[in-house]
Every structure is written in structure tokens, then in C-alpha cells.
Amino acid sequence: MLCDFALGFPAFVECVLDKDRTLRRSFREETVTDLLMGGLVMAGGRQLIVDFPDEPITGADMEWNFVDVHTSTFFRLMLQAKRIYGSGSIWTRHCYRELLYKPGRPPEFQATTLCNAATASSVATYPFYIFYNSRYTCDLARKMGNKTISGVNIADGYAIENLVVSANTRALRTSNKSLKKVESKLYPLSALLCPPRIGRLPPFAFTSGTRPAGIYLSVGQKTVGVQMPPSPEDIRGRIIALRSGSVSEGVGPEQKFDGLAPAVPAVSRDIPADVQAVLSRRWDGGYRARELDRWRLTFITDSSKFEEG
DSSP: OHHHHHHHHHHHHHHHHHHGGGSSSOOOHHHHHHHHHHHHHHHHGGGEEEEOOOHHHHOOSEEEEEEETTTTEEEEEEEEEEEOBOOSSOGGGOBOTTTTOOOTTTTOOHHHHHHHHHHHOSSOEEEEEEEEOOHHHHHHHHHTTOOSOOSEEEEEHHHHHHHHHTOOSHHHHHHTTBHHHHGGGEEETHHHHOSOEEEEEOTTSOOSSSOOTTEEEOTTSOOEEEEEOOOHHHHHHHHHHHHHTTTSTTOOHHHHOSSOOOOOOOOBSSOOHHHHHHHHHHHHSOOOOOOOSSEEEEEEEOGGGBOOO
């Protein structure tokens, strides 16, 4: 279900952001992120728990925690959201006007805060940007043969930080937040959430004669499976594949990174205490967590139930 959502949700975002072209106010990143979280909650079902991270400290709008309860392994993504702005007919001039945002005292690029928090983390953590684009922008790009840009794109946080900190002249401060410069860093959301893992269900898991959404029968076999979130090892492997350029549709890794980036951390072999507490609340029914500033999602998988292949 998460993979299906990752493939379908970007088109919805395109339409939402296109609507605000006729309104007096624009939808902010927070609005689209709320919609994204709601969709993920519905798609993730019982294998996803919702909580909130702390933006002033981490620089992140979202924190996605991937947990394998069978191996007690863990991998965290920290995501910062930005939306596109632009009304002209040249799509490359549309821009993420808040990309060079500097919060805090003393001020520091938000991208630097995000990446530093990920690098300094004691558990496996990696930074990402998530970009929201309107249908108007996407259609202009598609008419020019660009197949990458959609309603939702992701980008490696270190690649975006390199772009941000290198904007040291007036001209670069304008150009480096333009879609012309950012486009070469973008991937589809499905690059993280697809393909799905298929988890085995026990025989006679349902007997009504109908197949609930998300349940799959293996072709030529009698096993029944359900889509499960990517495991921590899956997510780490997909990040490595993205950085190598092996899933970037012909765009080489040298175009994704304008500078050096830390190595992708190995998955953590222990689940952090705060996430373990989230899991405990799920298991004992005490589901309410302490309030935080932004969305935090915990994707739960069990590798003991993975189907081979």
C-alpha cells in the first residue's frame, strides 16, 4: 500500500498546488505535509505509528523511522519540505524560494542544521529534502521532455546542502534555489518506498472470500502476503543506489552531488529508546505520545515474515 501511495500521491499534490494559483493565499509546505502524513497513515495501516519530531533542533519537518522488530535494527530519515513557486512559462525559473532559509541565532542554513543533526546522531540517520510541485510547473517541464519532476520529489539532503552553501554571490543566491539547479538532484518518492516487501500471512488469515486492500496472493503458490514497509536494510540500500546513480534514469551521481557527502551509515543494531517507547505504547494500547513540533512516523516491519524474492 505504501508503494501504491508513493506512485499515486504526487499527482494529487500537483492538483492541490495548482488550485492555489486562483486563490489569494498559497498553500504552505505544512499543508501539503499534513496531507502527505494523512495519506501515509491510511496506506501504512497497523504497520505505521504517528508521532512528532522537533524542528527547531533538527531542522526537519518529518522524521521517518524504519524498524525491523525481528532483528531489532533501525534506520532514520530526517526530511525537510519545500514547495515550488513560479507563474512564468519557463519552468526552469520556478524556484523553492525558502531553500536558503536561515533560522536560529546565530543564523545557520536550515540545510546545514538538517545535515549536521543527521551526521551527529548516535543512531543511523540520513537527511532528505522533499519537494512539492504544482501541476503547472510539472506540465511545463513535461512538455519539454522532463520526466523527473512530479508533485512530490525527494533529494539527498547533503546534495541540497552543497547547493545551498555554495550560493555565496548574489547571482548564485538566485540561481541555486531555481528548479534549473535543483532538478538534477531530484528522485521520485517511489525510489524510497517501492518496491514493497511482501510479508507472509498465516493460512486462513481471512475466510470471507474477499481479499482486503493490500493483501496479495502469490502467483502459482498458496501463500498469502501483505505489503510491508521497507526494512532498515532496504532503506539504506536504496539510498546507496540513489547516490550511485543506478536508479536515476541516466543522471550520473556527479550531477547529484556538487561536493563531498558523508558515507551512508550502517543500520543501527539497536532500536533507540524513544522509538522503543513508541513501540511499547502500540503493544500495550497506550497510544498517546508526548507532543512535539512536527510529524514523526515509525514504519514497522518484521523480516521473519518476508517472502523470498
